[in-house]
Amino acid sequence: MAKLADGRALPGKLFIVEGIDGSGKSTQLDMLRKWLIGQGYCVAFSEWNSSPIVRDTTKQGKKKQLLTPTSFCLIHAADFADRMERQMLPALKAGAIVLADRYVYTAFARDAARGVHPDWVRQVYGFAIQPTVAFYFRVPLEESLKRILDGRPRLKHYEAGLDLGLSDDPYASFEQFQGCIVRQYEDMVDEFGLVVVDATLPLLEQHERVRTTVEPHLADALRAERHGWREVLAAEGLEGRYLDEMTAPGGQP
């Protein structure tokens, strides 16, 4: 059951995934989403740092390196608040399932690694909905670094934690920064009762673990009638020519 900050229960279910870059959490969330949709559930999805209202400001701040640890924290909180107010909360009130790729724990881990007071970050996010289940994809630091850095990608300033002055070399800085974040996550496992998934297991085994954890919560989740149009076609002897464009990805029926 998802709960409002004041403890009131919401009819919908909120499942979120957390973990450092390269932990494979997004892949797992996508698998869960497809499975839930296949089961006929009404599923909404929200991704970290994607609010259309706030994103441009964040992008500018990152590009021009205007962000300090405190403004970095607040702008991400604004992004989260917008997604919560407009996407997550309405869907949860309607009884739907909401999946979130990264949640407040990402902020708690990153902002604390940047030296922001951990209590204050928790206060800032005091309005956040309590998730039904929060998964933490645990992966050894070396493994995640290998997954991310093998292609020698160009690391961005804040992504690499270069604003912390740990090292001038983006790769060395990234490694140290990710290390700080892992320690923050590990401390939060007990604090917030995160459900740990061993992210070194084969994909399907991880999915199995996620699915069995989620399943008991689904009994009264909202289902969407997704294939009603098929019955109409059959009954009326129609072909559904004009439905084709609508059934393309993102279409409604």
Place this chain on the structure above:
Amino acid sequence: MTEAEFYGHGLPGFKKKKLPGRLIVLEGTDGVGRSTQIALLQEWLEAEGYAVAATGLKRGKLAGRGIKTAMSGHTLGNITLNLLYATDFVDRLERLIIPALRASFVVLTDRYIYSIMARAQVRGVDPAWLRDVFGFALIPDAVFYLHADLAHLIPRVLNARGFDYWESGVDFLRAPDRYESFVEYQTRLLAQFDAMADEFGFVPVDANGSIRDVFETLQAQIREVVKDMKSAKPKGKDKD
């Protein structure tokens, strides 16, 4: 201020606490004449030999434009807007206000966290949460609370720019028209400011009078606030 003090946790990495400048806030509801007074005060203080920096809400480089864009749409929630204001505020605090105070400027600010809190509180945002979030704000040297009756505010607002969508609370009130909405909203806002006056030690300034009366009141008060600072003007040449 000599030693920086914060309302709450303050800012991470803030070490050198000496801030020899002065932080002076003008607060008050919409149309009460804050920006006019700040323009006058800035000129006067500069003529007196002080270095002055002026700032106000939504003027930060990071989030100023983002807030305005977001407010021009109709999908903005209360918590989101509040956090955008907080982002803009801390951006100006860290990159303008604190450096200026360190360099012994008199910083005049048109509104501070109190306006942000008041507008959020009338919309039902939790006051305790607001105080937590704004725990990084510096405690100013003085907060002048300009207050005027609605009867005085309405003609000023009409003459200036009319009844603005947000300043009339159209986003959440269900008044029959924008005038009624403005009256209702500003009444509620004034009640919030009045309630905060004690909590944050506002110095009340009656803004029903003429611009000149208000200016002279502020002048007298601000002279006290800056009197221990050194201005660039030799003592003998002071007019008073």
